[in-house]
Amino acid sequence: xxxxxxxxxxxxxxxxxxxxxxxxxxxxxxxxxxxxxxxxxxxxxxxxxxxxxxxxxxxxxxxxxxxxxxxxxxxxxxxxxxxxxxxxxxxxxxxxxxxxxxxxxxxxxxxxxxxxxxxxxxxxxxxxxxxxxxxxxxxxxxxxxxxxxxxxxxxxxxxxxxxxxxxxxxxxxxxxxxxxxxxxxxxxxxxxxxxxxxxxxxxxxxxxxxxxxxxxxxx
Numbered sequence: 001x002x003x004x005x006x007x008x009x010x011x012x013x014x015x016x017x018x019x020x021x022x023x024x025x026x027x028x029x030x031x032x033x034x035x036x037x038x039x040x041x042x043x044x045x046x047x048x049x050x051x052x053x054x055x056x057x058x059x060x061x062x063x064x065x066x067x068x069x070x071x072x073x074x075x076x077x078x079x080x081x082x083x084x085x086x087x088x089x090x091x092x093x094x095x096x097x098x099x100x101x102x103x104x105x106x107x108x109x110x111x112x113x114x115x116x117x118x119x120x121x122x123x124x125x126x127x128x129x130x131x132x133x134x135x136x137x138x139x140x141x142x143x144x145x146x147x148x149x150x151x152x153x154x155x156x157x158x159x160x161x162x163x164x165x166x167x168x169x170x171x172x173x174x175x176x177x178x179x180x181x182x183x184x185x186x187x188x189x190x191x192x193x194x195x196x197x198x199x200x201x202x203x204x205x206x207x208x209x210x211x212x213x214x215x216x217x218x219x
Contacts, residue, residue, distance in 0.1 A: 012071010016207010145201020
């Protein structure tokens with residue numbers, strides 16, 4: 001069992017790194033980027049970003065999300081409270097499913113936007129994209145919350161309650177804590193940190209859950 005947990009943990013770390021690379025391809029837009037439209041999800045940089053970046057980003061997420069879920073599963077296997085471990089695994093199953101759904105949507109929208117803008121005005125293009133946005137926004141935000149907030153809160157509970165014998169400082173590396181660090185960097189110096197490190201922090205945090213599983217397994 002321990003060997004399986006260690007292997008799953010390392011694969012989880014690899015998955016987090018792959019999805020972080022996908023985040024770079026998708027979200028590295030530069031300081032001149034502007035948010036456009038009613039809901040602010042359309043990026044001005046989409047006009048100049050090459051299409052291959054979105055396609056490769058989608059492939060990296062397709063590989064990375066199942067892998068980081070293995071790391072999460074390893075962590076769940078190591079929790080001493082069986083009921084809590086099952087709840088954690090179920091929450092993360094829903095969240096990880098949403099992780100790929102979210103990333104795929106964010107990669108497809110720029111491709112659709114570029115194609116539509118060849119034929120339609122900005123307002124017409126936005127109206128078409130908003131049909132999809134309005135349909136997807138509820139599951140989008142629920143599953144993102146489970147993936148980032150749910151995973152972090154449950155790991156923090158597991159560590160502080162003793163379900164995972166990890167040092168308390170390990171909670172700093174959960175997705176939510178790392179995302180807060182990324183936001184703080186952006187607030188402190190937006191010109192320097194408009195993209196990095198914020199855009200990769202949640203994915204790195206999900207990968208580090210796998211590393212926590214490796215450490216907790218004793219290797």
